[in-house]
Amino acid sequence: CAWSIERPPGDTAGCTFCHTSSEERCSTCHQRHQFDPKVARRSEQCKTCRWGKDHRDWEAYDIGLHGTVYQVNKWDPKQFDWNKKLADADYVGPTCQYCHMRGGHHNAQRFSTVYTSMGMSMADRGAPIWKEKRDRWVSVCDDCHSPRFAREQLQALDEACKDASLKYRETFKVAEDLIKDGVSDPMPKDLCPDFSGQNHIWSLKIGAYHDGEAYGGKTGESGEFRMSNCTDVERLCFESVGYFQTYIMKGMAHGSWNDATYSDGSFGMDRWLVNVKQDASQARRLAAIEKKVGVTWVPESFWKTGEWLDQLTGPYIVKNHPGKTIFDLCPDPGWLDTHHAPAEEV
DSSP states (O other): OHHHHTSOGGGGHHHHIIIIIITTOHHHHHTTTTOOHHHHTSGGGGTTTSOSTTOOHHHHHHTSHHHHHHHHHTTOTTTOOTTSOGGGOOOSSOOHHHHHTGGGOSOGGGGOOSOTGGGTOOOOTTSGGGHHHHHHHHHHHTTTSOHHHHHHHHHHHHHHHHHHHHHHHHHHHHHHHHHHTTOSSSOGGGSOOOTTSOOSSOTTOOGGGOOOGGGSSOTTOOOOOOOSSSOHHHHHHHHIIIIIHHHHHHHHHTTOHHHHHTSSSHHHHHHHHHHHHHHHHHHHHHHHHHHHHTOOOOOOGGGTOOTTGGGSHHHHHHHHSTTOOHHHHOSOGGGGOOSOOOGGGO
């Protein structure tokens, strides 16, 4: 993601630890030198990577109903026999592996639902394309619960994510109007170059928002989420969907109502929506005053340059490869595509 690859290595040590040195390696879960399946079957083995602001899996599981059952019983071999293969497991409560790697299947995404991008997708969850995934999700729950109960929980997850999407769309619209009306400080063209070596595309102009040159760039060009060196409104938009909306999805999926509601989930999105509205109101009032008294707005220079900003990927490209972007320099830019893999591939 742009907020990682545009920064100097020291800034993103937490990202690169999992997404380079640990990702897709057997020893990440089975532990180097030990490589004992009994270790890999415990939920804690997922904890190192699957926690934090934008992928709050461990916290949601650990303080949810299933995690509580696991924590108080995991030392009892009668309740959790780690010597059994995962396909033969008979646990008193589910582990991460039991649900996401059912029967020992190593593609953890196979038992996900429609909620791609960690719950940030705004999709029609009832569409036929998702039926197989949803049925598979329910089939895991009905090992311990009735299919009716499982589908009711999935419906509750649907409703929570739908409400979250309503809040985010409203938050986004407030920020969108500021950009289109020329009130945002700074505007994209006034920023330090983004990770690609460009600085004319609004950072929230991604995915479904490709169309419309009012956001900067040409139709079809895509921005990328930024949470640094951008307006407070844009950062709040990013955190609303990148953090709080994922809290809601992860909390509901793991039975952690606290995450879904109180711990910056639903209530967090409420707060950030109000903050964005307040910031937008102040910006518009200030712009009206400046217009009335004849003040010409000029963005401050610190948006474009600075000791730390000079270390980012964008300025490096502009300085060392004039006229080029990261898409020109990367031999296979497909890995930077903002589109997601088709459902059948996941």
